[in-house]
Amino acid sequence: MLLQHATWPEVESYLESNKGIIIPIGSTEQHGPSGLIGTDALTAEVIGQRLGKATGAFVAPTLNYGMAQHHMAFTGTVTLQPSTMIAVTRDIVMSLVRHGFERIFFVNGHGGNVNSVKAAFSEVQSELVEAKGLRDGGSNHPPDDVRLELHNWWMGEKTTALRKSLYGDREGYHATPSEVAVTWFSFPEQKRDVELGPLEKIKRAYQGPEDFRKLFPDGRMGSDPSLATVEDGERLVLLAVGELAERYRQFLRED
Numbered sequence: 001m002l003l004q005h006a007t008w009p010e011v012e013s014y015l016e017s018n019k020g021i022i023i024p025i026g027s028t029e030q031h032g033p034s035g036l037i038g039t040d041a042l043t044a045e046v047i048g049q050r051l052g053k054a055t056g057a058f059v060a061p062t063l064n065y066g067m068a069q070h071h072m073a074f075t076g077t078v079t080l081q082p083s084t085m086i087a088v089t090r091d092i093v094m095s096l097v098r099h100g101f102e103r104i105f106f107v108n109g110h111g112g113n114v115n116s117v118k119a120a121f122s123e124v125q126s127e128l129v130e131a132k133g134l135r136d137g138g139s140n141h142p143p144d145d146v147r148l149e150l151h152n153w154w155m156g157e158k159t160t161a162l163r164k165s166l167y168g169d170r171e172g173y174h175a176t177p178s179e180v181a182v183t184w185f186s187f188p189e190q191k192r193d194v195e196l197g198p199l200e201k202i203k204r205a206y207q208g209p210e211d212f213r214k215l216f217p218d219g220r221m222g223s224d225p226s227l228a229t230v231e232d233g234e235r236l237v238l239l240a241v242g243e244l245a246e247r248y249r250q251f252l253r254e255d
């Protein structure tokens with residue numbers, strides 16, 4: 001169920017028996033010569049919305065922008081500063097908590113978001129602790145019942161194993177064949193047939209956007225997205241949704 005397609009009385013009645021919500025979170029950033037700029041947001045949205053269907057959970061609108069500073073030397077990338085990202089994540093969570101959501105499950109499509117989202121979780125938690133101290137009790141939604149989790153869709157044990165078996169070392173770290181496969185499965189009309197250059201080996205850590213482009217001139221980081229297929233994308237989506245659904249159900253039950 002999409003939060004955007006619900007009415008407020010529907011959300012209110014859902015909350016009588018279910019405190020969980022899923023939030024897809026991605027990025028708008030270059031993904032090499034064959035990957036879509038929206039890859040991280042699209043993969044998180046497709047998997048997050050299927051997860052919502054599988055578990056009967058509400059799915060909030062996708063956060064399409066993320067922390068993509070290191071991709072800014074490539075045209076079309078849009079980034080939030082880490083401090084903006086923390087503030088946006090905090091505001092979304094606090095709004096949902098105010099209404100009584102207590103299990104907030106982020107499905108993430110972009111590794112660069114992790115630090116900022118986790119920092120936002122810390123801010124929310126300290127704010128809730130402080131609010132609890134000021135509260136005079138009797139609330140229906142005790143703030144210490146709020147739980148927040150962030151899951152990178154590609155990091156589940158089985159999903160990781162499938163990626164490894166499909167692509168081995170050619171999976172790489174950015175513009176990976178697995179994320180490209182998920183977008184091609186989801187939007188087959190967007191499939192690109194682009195000749196790619198040789199794989200760049202990762203020699204050292206990059207220092208900012210210009211250096212990133214110097215080390216990885218076409219935007220890929222050690223990945224070979226030409227291996228991606230629509231069929232692989234389907235397998236990855238189904239497996240990731242299954243794994244996340246298992247975790248989400250457990251997350252709802254935990255006290």
Ligand SMILES: [Zn+2]
Pocket residue numbers: 031039040109110174175176179
């Ligand atoms: Zn990506």
